[in-house]
């Protein structure tokens with residue numbers, strides 16, 4: 001009897017152990033490991049939500065877990081779409097801001113030229129000029145408002161040999177600066193940022209060329225020289241902007257350095273702290289703080305570097321360092 005009882009007990013123990021083991025294996029296989037899979041996936045997705053390969057593929061055979069995996073996959077898909085949309089919009093906004101910044105500068109040049117026509121006695125000019133100036137004004141203020149948003153990639157520079165003196169002269173004329181005798185045909189007193197009291201000296205030989213994208217180099221110089229002219233005017237002027245070229249000596253790579261000096265009052269601390277950072281360093285009313293950021297990006301696209309050499313109460317100097325081109329020797 002006792003012996004029989006023992007056997008029953010042993011048998012029940014064995015059955016219990018086998019059942020427990022089976023339940024353990026089943027729970028592990030069908031619940032714990034799929035859940036672990038979900039947890040691992042959530043962590044991986046969290047690390048890089050922009051990688052579509054990290055979206056979970058539902059694989060569980062247990063109804064509830066499969067449902068959870070499905071819901072998670074859908075949510076990850078939505079997050080991915082939202083992220084893509086956001087980054088597209090961000091680059092669009094940035095591109096728009098950069099275009100607006102430089103478009104505003106070009107329109108300002110147009111406005112400057114239009115204002116000079118005010119002196120004309122031609123009745124036709126007198127009649128249409130206010131309308132022209134009005135619409136330029138509106139276009140400039142539209143660009144200004146667009147600048148409240150945020151720069152995608154510029155197009156790659158199309159390099160060719162550019163006559164630097166002529167290009168610089170064009171920039172100076174566009175800004176209404178007084179060109180020094182010997183710097184080319186003077187534009188007379190202007191009413192631009194220089195107000196006729198900013199002289200411009202170009203210390204570059206007529207024949208000198210640099211390997212660059214002329215349009216982009218124009219924009220770089222225009223940004224630097226406009227800032228310089230604005231700084232001189234803000235400091236109560238008169239003053240001078242000097243643009244010169246240094247050909248780097250052998251051993252330093254053989255590149256070229258275009259230097260832009262001004263006799264303005266120097267950069268404000270906030271601009272220095274946020275040098276080249278878009279939207280941060282702008283100090284002027286109406287300025288977006290984009291000019292230097294754009295100029296630096298354009299120079300970098302040339303494989304060069306834009307550097308602030310010095311900025312004191314006596315003036316500011318920027319250097320545009322361009323690498324030696326493959327075919328410049």
Ligand SMILES: Nc1ncnc2c1ncn2[C@@H]1O[C@H](COP(=O)(O)OP(=O)(O)O)[C@@H](O)[C@H]1O
Pocket residue numbers: 223227228231262264265266267268271281282283284286287288289290291292293316
């Ligand atoms: N040559 C300079 N002399 C003095 N201040 C300068 C000079 N260049 C730039 N700055 C300062 O740096 C700021 C940022 O310049 P920039 O990036 O061109 O933006 P923005 O001209 O749109 O304000 C300017 O607002 C100005 O205060």
Ligand SMILES: [Mg+2]
Pocket residue numbers: 223226227287290291292
């Ligand atoms: Mg500027």
